[in-house]
Amino acid sequence: MSAAAGEQIVLRDVSKRYETASGTVPAVEDVNIAVRAREFVALLGPSGCGKSTVLGMIGGLVRPDAGRVSIDGVAVTGPDPRKVALAFQDPGLFPWRTALDNVGFGLELQGVPAARRREIARALLEPMGLRGFEAKYPRELSGGMRQRVAIARALALETPIVLMDEPFGALDEQTRILMGEWLVGIRARTHKTIVFVTHSLQEAIALSDRIVVMTARPGRVKDVVDVPLPFPRNVNAPEVVDLRAKLWEQVREESLKALDIRL
């Protein structure tokens, strides 16, 4: 079966279970998602709903138990750094590498010469407000800076697809909002396909073209919501407020299930 026109990432009837000490836990069940090229899709849902698992399967880090994950019509069998780059909530910078050498890590794996790596890394760090921090080690950088370095490291691979797993989840709210605005700018310049996992309604609305709302465990697709608003988005515009209310209804329902409480 070939993917519909323009569909770059396709998940068809994908399921994943985890074996734990207390038995088998279904993480995601019968998930169907299609992401078009250059689209920004947010995966939104309560904690533990399998959002990260879905992202891991697209990135080739997690193997589905059933169903098929494909990129450009080719089944995903493992990480493919020519097509997909990942950024995580924990920036996961290598503490023994400077910011510059962290950004160059993926290129180093591909055998790009050191001088060229540095050049590419410098060109990425500069517009991220990290000029002058190239030679700093991760411990010398703030949380927001570390996350930008980690994203630069993912962007350095120059892949058409970037997957982000709550990349701003550990940052304070102000930094988080600014990082979101910054990402909108990056996206406008680089035309990448981005799949972005978040549990923040605000973040999902501010950044994405479409929002995939997921159910509590086992994670399924509950709804897919278009966000046909121009960037930059005003968080207080009436459309945004309406959309947030609608999304909150759905997310609230699932979060309650996830928490297993009744209010």
Place this chain on the structure above:
Amino acid sequence: MKILAWRAALLLGALAAWEALARPLSPVLYVAPSRLPAAFSRIAAVNDMPPLGAHAWLTLEEVAAAYALAVSAGLWLGFLLGLRRTVGRIYEPLLAAVYAIPSVVWYPSLMLFFGLGPASKIAFGFLLGFFPVALSVLAGIRQVPQHLITVAVSMGARPGAVFRKVMLPAMASTMVGGLRAGLALSVVGVLVGEILGARAGLGYVINYAYGLLMTGEYAALVLIVGAAVLTIDATGAWLESRVRRWTT
């Protein structure tokens, strides 16, 4: 600077106190610091023995051999048990159990196998130095953050690259600590071996001086060994701090 000055003052004070205390007492049991220079020159050339330098050189050679063996075997076994989960689960408790036995009990059997010569000293130095190296590798492997490995794999790193570019640097500081401890214990092993039974080496000379109640010479030897070990260990500490600064 202030701390160094205090340390020097403390050392001088202790020496002065010891001098004052030792003078009126029996010179065989209590070696006053003022008697050490003469003892140094006497022990440097004992009539019926090779010069002290030759003994020191032999000990150094034995330590080098023992430590080289301890490092290669320790790294090999550590990585074997650490990287192969199943093998590790089978053998790691055995390693810990053997380590728990006080190593000195092995020495008589090493003498039986390897004789009175350098081989038994090397074997004992190896035995003592081996465990900290192997155990530090195991501990180091466990300390590598899984997330960093995931990050590297997501960027296409193959097992070899994960090992070289993530695991080794992430475990370096723990490993260097083990290498340093292993060196100290290899030195102990060789010296103890020489003291317990040998025909040459610094430990042998220590035993010789002690056996003839040449306590001044004995004290001088202890100082020589102490200074040598301190120098080696300071080098190790410096290396360790460099690695630590680099990796954390």
